[in-house]
């Protein structure tokens with residue numbers, strides 16, 4: 474940080490998608506990766522804590538094996554990730570070396586965050602790395618993640634990580650400058666949306682089912698991620714990974730990209746974990762109970778429950794749904810229950 478710079482240090486989770494790392498080609502682009510690494514290195518040197526969540530393992534594996542055709546086979550994709558992940562890290566390691574920065578590979582699955590002991594462990598490891606000025610580079614553990622324990626895409630994984638370590642900001646770098654009022658590739662009148670105070674139905678409609686290039690995510694997973702991070706108290710910015718100074722500009726406070734405001738600016742640790750845990754059971758509540766939960770977060774009493782949608786055990790996280798079936802909260806039940814409808 475320069476002596477004139479009085480901005481407080483920030484903890485920033487930066488998610489880099491495959492489309493950014495490949496520049497839209499089938500191969501990892503060292504040039505693009507260097508742009509990302511150089512930005513991260515500048516912010517690191519300025520005293521900010523940077524955590525990268527990087528895709529690209531499957532693309533790197535595919536490139537190494539000369540673009541085999543495996544169709545949609547899951548083990549084949551896991552094999553590609555196993556081949557590619559080490560190559561991806563090798564490139565990152567070499568590029569960060571230029572700036573004298575040490576990196577660490579952290580591979581996670583949803584299971585690592587569902588269990589409270591593992592949650593605390595993952596958190597401690599990441600915070601210890603940051604304390605030692607090491608940049609963690611996180612990816613999903615694709616080789617062991619089965620359908621049940623997968624997060625599935627790195628947009629959502631980065632939101633889980635940002636919530637886990639109480640980041641100040643989540644940046645989703647992608648091949649678009651942000652979220653638009655229409656698909657900018659098809660509609661020349663499409664306008665960039667600079668700020669989203671609340672994610673509502675119109676947001677989901679705007680995201681459509683866009684999917685970018687080789688990666689898993691599109692705008693839908695980015696909005697899911699922004700919504701999750703927002704609930705966890707972390708603002709999210711979707712911005713262009715094509716420019717070499719996006720991160721510098723965001724940290725400087727330039728209003729680029731699309732910014733999603735956090736819904737809960739402060740959330741205690743236990744509640745963050747509750748948010749991260751994948752709920753098993755589910756209850757539907759009446760309008761009064763829904764209002765009460767959304768306004769202040771008091772405890773839910775059995776009288777407010779209209780239906781037990783999925784049974785649950787005492788102490789295992791549940792999903793609380795409003796009368797339309799939309800999830801409005803997570804909770805830890807004080808009792809065990811079997812399906813019931815009032």
Ligand code: GLU
Nearest residue numbers: 528529530531626627689
């Ligand atoms: N974990 C996958 C990879 O490294 C990417 C998942 C995603 O694109 O969101 O290739």
